[in-house]
Amino acid sequence: xxxxxxxxxxxxxxxxxxxxxxxxxxxxxxxxxxxxxxxxxxxxxxxxxxxxxxxxxxxxxxxxxxxxxxxxxxxxxxxxxxxxxxxxxxxxxxxxxxxxxxxxxxxxxxxxxxxxxxxxxxxxxxxxxxxxxxxxxxxxxxxxx
Numbered sequence: 001x002x003x004x005x006x007x008x009x010x011x012x013x014x015x016x017x018x019x020x021x022x023x024x025x026x027x028x029x030x031x032x033x034x035x036x037x038x039x040x041x042x043x044x045x046x047x048x049x050x051x052x053x054x055x056x057x058x059x060x061x062x063x064x065x066x067x068x069x070x071x072x073x074x075x076x077x078x079x080x081x082x083x084x085x086x087x088x089x090x091x092x093x094x095x096x097x098x099x100x101x102x103x104x105x106x107x108x109x110x111x112x113x114x115x116x117x118x119x120x121x122x123x124x125x126x127x128x129x130x131x132x133x134x135x136x137x138x139x140x141x142x143x144x145x
Contacts, residue, residue: 001061007094012135014089016101018128020109021082026120030083030112031076037115041074044085044111048072051107052089052100062099065091070100072108085109086131098133 030040037043049070056064069090076083087104089097109125116123132142 001063002095004063004094007137009093010135012091012093012096012133014096014098014101014133015086015131016089016098016105016129017084017086017131018105018109018125019077019082019084020112020123020125021080022116022123023120024078024081026116026123027076027078027081027083029119030116035115036118040112040115041083043115044074044108045072047111048085048087048104048108052087052097052104055100055103058103059099063095065093065095065097065100067091067097067100070104072104074108083112085112096133096136098130102128102130 029035033039049072052067052070056062067089071088073086074083085105085108087101089101089104091097105128113123113125129143134140
């Protein structure tokens with residue numbers, strides 16, 4: 001692990017996003033709340049929060065962090081039969097939370113896949129990326145559209 005002991009604690013924020021594309025009928029099942037396994041987006045939200053908190057156990061050499069906020073947002077896109085997932089993660093500490101935000105998005109999308117795979121094994125997860133990060137020595141990063 002990188003030594004961050006000498007780095008000052010600052011407010012850190014990262015926002016990541018990803019998309020899962022599916023059959024229109026699968027999206028309808030999710031939005032109607034009729035999936036056999038239950039509330040797909042509610043469970044995916046909890047999975048993303050849990051994943052952010054467990055990132056250091058999943059990704060080698062990531063520092064365990066005391067997160068101060070994890071927010072998961074899901075935006076259905078009926079025109080493209082997909083759901084966009086966005087994670088916002090915050091902490092006050094000596095290292096950033098980009099990995100926590102990216103992990104939260106990926107695990108949320110995997111949870112949606114798991115809960116709906118009986119209806120649609122062809123779902124595709126794409127466009128997983130860091131949208132922005134703020135805080136720390138390197139300052140801010142905002143992805144270009």
